[in-house]
Amino acid sequence: MAKTSVQYLCSECGWSGPKWYGRCPECGQWGTIEEFHETRAAAGVARGSGAGGRTAAPGRTARTTPGTVPQSAAARPITQIDTDAVTRVPTGFAEFDRVLGGGIVPGSVVLIAGEPGIGKSTLLLETAGNIARGVRDAAKSVLYISGEESLAQVRMRATRINAVEPNLLLASTTDLATALGLIEQERPALAIVDSAQTIVSQDVDGISGGSTQVREVASALIDTAKSLDVPVFLVGHVTKDGSIAGPRTLEHLVDVVCQFEGDAQTALRMLRAVKNRFGPTDEVGCFDMSGEGIEEVSDPSGLFLSASGAGVGADGKPEPPVEGTCVTFTLDGHRSLPIEVQSLVTSSVLPTPRRAVNGVDSNRIAMLTAVLYRHGKVNLLANDLYVSTIAGGLAKEPACDLAIVAALASAAKSKAIARTTCAIGEISLTGQVRPAPRLEYRLREAARLGFTTAVVPTLRKRVTIPRLRIVEVSSLRDALAALGL
Incomplete structure (x- = not known):
């Protein structure tokens, strides 16, 4: 006959034990231990299973001689196991x-x-x-x-x-x-x-x-x-x-x-x-x-980019680029996706300036604002800052720091960044622009989408990508100068 054993499981971390606790000894959560009745087969009873099919229907058991191993469960050398099928x-x-x-x-x-x-x-x-x-x-x-x-x-x-x-x-x-x-x-x-x-x-x-x-x-x-x-x-x-x-x-x-x-x-x-x-x-x-x-x-590349500044106006001339925007490239799995960061800088009438963000980390914005003031000589500490991405894109990767800072500086100085320019790089508290992982992969995607200039950290090895001018910078001040800010 089948024997029923009582186990106690934690719904948070999966810990199991024979005794109930008010607090899980593994993860420390309270009230997550629940009783679980597990039915086990008695000695001499084995459930048939194997790669070729069941030897017994679900819920039924098949008797075998104690101490013997079913043919379907016999151990075989790994070299004899075929995976081509x-x-x-x-x-x-x-x-x-x-x-x-x-x-x-x-x-x-x-x-x-x-x-x-x-x-x-x-x-x-x-x-x-x-x-x-x-x-x-x-x-x-x-x-x-x-x-x-x-x-x-x-x-x-x-x-x-x-x-x-x-x-x-x-x-x-x-x-x-x-x-x-x-x-x-x-x-x-x-x-x-x-x-x-x-x-x-x-x-x-x-x-x-x-x-x-x-x-x-x-x-x-x-x-x-x-x-x-x-x-x-x-x-x-x-x-x-x-x-x-x-x-x-x-x-x-x-x-x-x-x-x-x-x-x-x-x-x-x-x-x-x-x-x-x-x-x-x-x-x-x-x-x-x-x-x-x-x-x-x-190809989701165009989902996170706006059409502003990329079309043709009513007079037939190209639309000028819009201030307060900058494009960067993030990694999502094996994909490199362009993310457009938009920012708005206004004078604050509140004792504590407002910081409203969407798609970026609010704590990151506070840090980058301080770095921009200390090392970029752009004072935004007393302004209301609004930073957002397009179409629900996420710019929470550290490699998006340079684009966020560029968008803030562009909005503060009312100077637009060229639509065909992107910025990739992490900014440290000392004002240095640090490398981003798999940077060459991001740059090739930028060239495929028609970007002609990329402001990036100093490369460890020389990278040449057709139709893309790579501008290497080592500090935040150099990056703002390369972007015309």
Whole structure:
């Protein structure tokens, strides 16, 4: 018979132990220890599992002779294990495949987390439609299990995003045993469970979405995915501080953890791989949310740049550049993205001048203002400062310091920086301009987008990029002089 052991788990850090504590001994959080009942097989009973399939149905056990090892679990030399037969399944989105490392690995479990309403279900439903549309085997299908919506509601969304396919199977249930039975019965090319917080197991105690239930649901889905060689996409909710809801061990159990991010006020969505056992973790995918679903953005370079000062006026002459703006280049994974920093400097009527920022670090602005006054001889300490980026871009990387300072100095002196000039570099408290990582990669992207001048820190080795004039500076004063400020 199966024996039930009682363990106590921390929902914050995943610590487990045989005794309850009011305060977690690992992370020090109060009130995070919860009771978890784990069912273990008795001696002489083993659960069949292996690469070729299960030897017993889910929830059942197969008896073996005590002391023997099942054939599927026998140890083999690593040189005899073949990986050529593993074929990744494309998602239909090149950006999604980039984040996953080239596609979906059979038998993998991918956790997609994000804030409510960000578009997780829409992304996965459209991915399910793409895979179902490209399935050549008539016996294969894509299974979408929803624990949050009814079948009619899922069908309405699928109709809107053009994901209605005969090979796309829908199911609505919150019972874990039913979901596992559907996956074992259909053996789909991809199974999507939406979401981990709504599926409930009848074998363990706890409310829906609790640490005990989420851990049991994730463990059962992982066991089924590995045994049947079926990839599973699992949707996860996030807490108010942005972390994934449930026990921290959930992120350790799955193979891939992806964060779907974006600003609710803009249509841009970013998919980042926080953990990936089958690919890199520094890739990022760009998507655009529209009324017809989600579209991938293969070249997001123009999203964070404004059109001011780059067009032609009513008289047919080019528009003059606008003061208070400067362009820099940030790194997001393997991508180099241009970010336009805009600033506004006004006289303050308040005892304490106001500092309003959007897309940049407010503490960084306070430090750069002091450095600009001390080493750049530009006094903005008594002015109201407003600093922002375009289209929700983030300029919180230290390499954006030079562009922020240039935008502030441009607004203060009412002198515009040329539209084809960019500035990249970190500024220290001593007024020195420090190098930025992978600077050559950023400069090549700047040249590709049509920039002709780049103000950068002193390079360690000579870099020559066609159609781009590189101006090397070592101090903040030299950088302002090179920018005409």
